[in-house]
Amino acid sequence: MTKANSQTKSKGRVLVALSGGVDSAVAALLLKEQGYDVSAAYMRTWMNEEGGAVLEDCPWEEDIRNAKAVCLKLGIPFEVVNLIDDYREKVVHYLVEGYRRGITPNPDIMCNREMKFGVFRDFAKSNGFDFIATGHYVRKGERNGRACIREGLDGNKDQSYFLAMVRQEQIADALFPIGEMEKPKVRELAHKFELPNASRKDSQGICFLGKVKIGEFLENYIEDSPGPIMRSDGKVLGEHRGLHRYTIGQRKGLGVPSNTDFKNYVVVAKNYENQSLIVAFDEPNAPGLYECNFEVHSLSWISDAPIDGERILARPRYRDPSLDVIFELNENETARIRFSEPQRALTSGQVVAFYLGDVLLGGGYYL
């Protein structure tokens, strides 16, 4: 086919968010096969230069090498977009301030709303692209005549939860080419087309933290602020280095043995008035550990808010199944939800995602 021919037949210009991993590489491959005019860009969000020793392991250079090699193989243009400042402001700041305030933020969800479908999308639009694409395991659908997101076909890889806080305009021109596929098929395609990263391991964890533990990262930003570790009956068991280092439901790293066979302590509350970390035996009746009722705030809907009588499902956290809930919409983008079974350790700042069947409706934050 001549260049002119291929251009007239193009389905439009798409900028693929290419991470260096296999999923977005196969997304780019599929779009090219489908007749789009494909370019790719790597978002540079790592803050290795300011994180000093903590972040020196960051594999961003390897990511870029992989992304570049994929583009060379596919014969598509590649560039690195430096979004470090935006990332610092929109994700890192939110993460650090959230921990400082005692909530448990979700930087992956923020990264999707503010970076991939925010700054990155704006960059694509201002450079004349018709679409952006990612390697997320989600499908595009339609609800009430508007774009919506459905769970990925591969139930084990579904990433719709992470898109719970994006809005209609952010996804209207987004493409998710691998959402209809199962992961083994994605790998198989990568091998078949000899993509240079076909055997690369899947990435894990918060996008910029890599191998670094969140506690170690936060040490760069939040000073220790010690206080007592206290049992719910008031007995002091030890001292902690700062409430921001703990989250409700945490069992590991507490440093206080229960001295009771088959029983472990678990964090059930953080009391900021006297800086005390409250622990209890990890049992179903531990105070505050299991709840059915939750207040949710800052609700965000991808198309329309659900209407009365719709059977709403809620996914309390990533990888949990979506469950029936009683949903009561209140004013000011708040709601009250009730699960039929008690849920363990859902805590302020975490996100609940709402669904109608496999359609992602939106999400909100636990109060």
Ligand SMILES: Nc1ncnc2c1ncn2[C@@H]1O[C@H](COP(=O)(O)OP(=O)(O)OP(=O)(O)O)[C@@H](O)[C@H]1O
């Ligand atoms: N640094 C980055 N630059 C560009 N796009 C990115 C970057 N990080 C993630 N993405 C995009 O977001 C998608 C989901 O990111 P996630 O970190 O969950 O990766 P993943 O599921 O392991 O996918 P991949 O195999 O493509 O890395 C990726 O498929 C890619 O499209």
